[in-house]
Amino acid sequence: MPTKRFKAVIPAAGLGTRFLPATKAMPKEMLPVVDKPAIQYVVEEAANAGIDDILVIIGRNKNAISNHFDSVPELEVKLREKGDDARLLRVLESSDLADIHFVRQGEPKGLGHAVLRARAHVGDSPFAVLLGDDLIDERDELLTTMMAEHERTGAAIIALMEVDPDHIHMYGAAAVEETGTDDVVRVTGLVEKPAKEDAPSNLAIIGRYVLGPEIFDVLEHTEPGKGGEIQLTDALQVLAADPEGPGVYGVVFRGRRYDTGDRVDYIKAIVQLASDRDDLGPELRPWFKEFAATL
Secondary structure: OOOOOOEEEEEEEOHHHHHHOOOOOHHHOOOEEEHHHHEHHHHHHHHOOOEEEEEEEEOOHHHHHHHOOOOOOHHHHHHHHHHOOOHHHHHHHHOOOEEEEEEOOOOOOHHHHHHHHHHHHOOOOEEEEOOOEEOOOOOOOOHHHHHHHHHHHHOEEEEEEEEHHHHHHOEEEEEEEOOOOOOOOEEEEEEEOHHHHHHHEEEEEEEEEEOOOOOHHHHHHHOOOHOOOOOOOHHHHHHHHHHOOOOEEEOOOOOEEEEEEOOOHHHHHHHHHHHHHHHHHHHHHHHHHHHHHOO
């Protein structure tokens, strides 16, 4: 476990337009993945890595997120009266995961802008940025490895994953050099959502970053990029190109990642996670096989 005290930032101000009309009144981060909202998996990941100070960047109509992590005395009393200790424990767990704070992004100007909104809260601390679209299986190590690499190098650390080259246009892509350490690379360049023929590799940036406070000065001077938004990738490119700084390193993740960013992958995530559960899997797995045979 890393020795420094890290904070965490979870951007959650997006509109969730790909999931309309479900997200017309419900934040996309609150869509259930089996029986927990997606954002709870992300908060649990940070807490399991030893982070107990978490800032969630929210937008308008996102009060359901803060309500979820708050205590609900009337519900807790009802569950106690019924003797429903199992459900009571699950309700209490979501309220006790960490010290969770909230700040409004205001106008949605991109991931870089959302991270910049965390400056006052983060201060001089190193911090992790966790995107809610990417769920990392709790059985696979990623965040603690990234935090340890940040401590070792002082560099910005990004999570990378090999993807089909035909899909690299959906991600930021990294140009890298080997370091001599398995699955740790030095990043020499970053390109946001390149065409297949322009991509420097098939190593895609996935939604985990570990950064030092110096990123804020870079973001302050980062002009809007692709999509007219302030891109975190552009700020990281500046750090990677600075010969005087510690640079940017990547940790190549080879574990289980569940993409909840679009409807099909969201459904796949639910199926995968539910089928692995001890309480649901034994009943679901045979049914999946029977259902697949009818297709």
